[in-house]
Amino acid sequence: MRIDVSDLTKTYKGGARALDGLSLVVPTGMYGLLGANGAGKTTFMRILAGLLKPTSGRVVIGGHDLATAEGRLAVRRTLGYLPQDLGVYPDLSARRFLDYIALLKGLHSRSARRRRIAELLEVVALSDVADRRLKGFSGGMLRRVGIAQALLADPRLLIVDEPTTGLDPEERIRFRTLLSQLAGDRTVLLSTHIVDDVAQTCRSLAVLGHGRLAFQGTVSELVSQAHRQVWTVTTSGPAPAAGRVVSALPEGAGMRYRVVSAAPPDPYARPVEPTLEDGYLALMDGRAP
Amino acid sequence: MIASLRYEFAMQLRRPSLWIVYGLVVAVMVTVLDYWSLDLGVYEVSAPKEAMGVAAQIVVTLLPIVYGCMLADRLPRERVLRVDGILDATPSGRTARLIGKYAGVCAATAVPLAIAYFGRALLYVFVEGQPSALGWAAVTFLASILPGLVFVGALAFAGPLLLPPMVFRVLFVAYWFWGNVIPASLMPTLSHTVFSATGEYVRYGLLTPIPPGYGRASAVLDFLRPGYTPATAWLWIGVMIALAAAVLSLVRLHASRSES
Structure with missing residues (x-):
């Protein structure tokens, strides 16, 4: 219907x-x-x-x-x-x-x-x-x-x-x-x-x-909205200022952050495969005034 | 409509507070108003028609207060319980559901009142040995009590659209005494008019003679108090039904306006 x-x-x-x-x-x-x-x-x-x-x-x-x-x-x-x-x-x-x-x-x-x-x-x-x-x-x-x-x-x-x-x-x-x-x-x-x-x-x-x-x-089209925009950063310093932090996991003495950002949020950031949640956040951030 | 009537009837009838509150008020009637006594001192005790009329008068003095108060939370109940979305998404018509709900909850709320009334009629039959009292009780109930309940039911059903149920209940009790119970000579009131829900126009216009010494002093709004005749008895029944229909139409109109 x-x-x-x-x-x-x-x-x-x-x-x-x-x-x-x-x-x-x-x-x-x-x-x-x-x-x-x-x-x-x-x-x-x-x-x-x-x-x-x-x-x-x-x-x-x-x-x-x-x-x-x-x-x-x-x-x-x-x-x-x-x-x-x-x-x-x-x-x-x-x-x-x-x-x-x-x-x-x-x-x-x-x-x-x-x-x-x-x-x-x-x-x-x-x-x-x-x-x-x-x-x-x-x-x-x-x-x-x-x-x-x-x-x-x-x-x-x-x-x-x-x-x-x-x-x-x-x-x-x-x-x-x-x-x-x-x-x-x-x-x-x-x-x-x-x-x-x-x-x-x-x-x-x-x-x-x-x-x-x-x-x-x-769903895959929405996921692709975050293509090459999802990164992980492991740091003992503050959370990355650029982009949107999706998750933060303790790792050793520091934290591992998952970030949605058009540009690498940190020189040591590694790109990762996006999920639907990343795609949704990338879409909404891209539309934000 | 039948589904709403059936389920609203069942849900209201199984409500413990309905029986508790009615039970307390009937206890007051028995102890203070001598309700179970067969000789109420108005007519000959052996006249069943008159005895049933007096019982009806006692019943409609107090029990409609319980009836109205127990109805007062029924209309907003779907919204309070958040069932309205599910019900409104069914193909059943809103008008049919409204009428079914009104008829179901009013009928259920009238059951304890009817038990109190017909219980006394049964007692009378056993003590006086006059089975015709049951027939007169049925006629009196249908002609003199039921039309009033139809109107009061619609009023109590609709009132909480304008006021919170608790506030409405307080005002309803005040209305009942002011508009139906107090003597007309005391203050401007709807008591003893064709708008009063106590059924005296049918009792004295159709069923029994006016009791000895039942005189009425002149009072404000006397133009609304025609004499007790068969014609004014039928007029009163018509007024009660028309008022109930008007109130329910307003409820439906209110619901239509709230739909957007």
Whole structure:
């Protein structure tokens, strides 16, 4: 399911501009959306989910124009949405919560609904605790309930907003793997500020900065943004002043710094292969005013 | 709509505070207002229709306060729990969900009130041996109590859109006594008008005769206090339903404006 976004702008009451002329094409498959906090990712996701109206611009999802009520309804019928700040009814069990959402998504046949909920509880590994109240669930378990509710109506479009924030490393890996497995012939739009989540799951991505499109392409294209701009410097003196320090590791009596910089930050700096994080930082630094 | 009604009903009904608060107020009714006594000193004790009318009057004096206060946090609940994003992203209509939620939580919140009322009717049947009391209790509940609950439910449901639930609850209790309980001669009030939710127009206009000695001194806003007749009973039912519909329409309008 292809998403076409043209010249999308969102200005909130009070004048804050979250999106500023964003144009973007999202193809079928797993697609990453990177950006710093406040870059406009959540606003963009909420517009795609039909929860916010844009100030101007056009969004067409699978041929349905979000500007019309019919278009929004058609998209909601094919949409699975996991919001950034996921909430649940604490007094319902996971099974009952999913049953409620399934009813709202139009799964009216009781037997089909039960079957689908049982399948999804299995997929997210919550079958054992399905009848426990949600108020006793950990953050990771709630995220998995969230992904289960998003998948209830077998959506063609899955929008997940910062899904791994607050999860421990094991949960994060499990969650990323699950999302990758789900992609298949779906469009899965993964919004995050954690570069590693995109690096491990997506082939294509877009980067937002200050509500504008900073980059659109493949992961390797973004990595190449930092080509010949990543260096390691080992020194017992102060950190290199030039460029951006990505990491600092103690080594012997000194420190080994990894630096993204257009020019060698130190006469003894050695060039190294860039990662996606380096590419992202090089891109954002190159765009910085 | 049915999904929201069903789940909101279940969630509200399983709320422990609902039963605790109702239980405390019913305890006050039993001990202070002599609610379980069959002879309430107004009519002949052996007249079931009248006995059910008096029970209704006692029930609507205090229990709607609990009813309104327990409803006051339901509308903002989705936002507070941050479930609204998930619900709004489903293809279910917002209007249908709103009506389902209103009907579900109001019905659940009215269950303890109905138990208190019909419990007394059952006691009456066993002691007086008059099963017709159950029929009269049902008629009185539907015609004289339910329309008031429909309106008060909408009011308490919508109020927290304007005020925090705790502040609204305090004002709601003040409204209840001012607009429904205090004598009209005491101060300008909506008590005993067709806007009062206590159901006396149906009780005295349709069901039972006006009790002996139930006189009304002239008061401000008397033009809103027509005599008790079948026509004014139906007028009162219409006013309650119309007010509820108007309040719910405003809630939907508010939600539409908040969507952007």
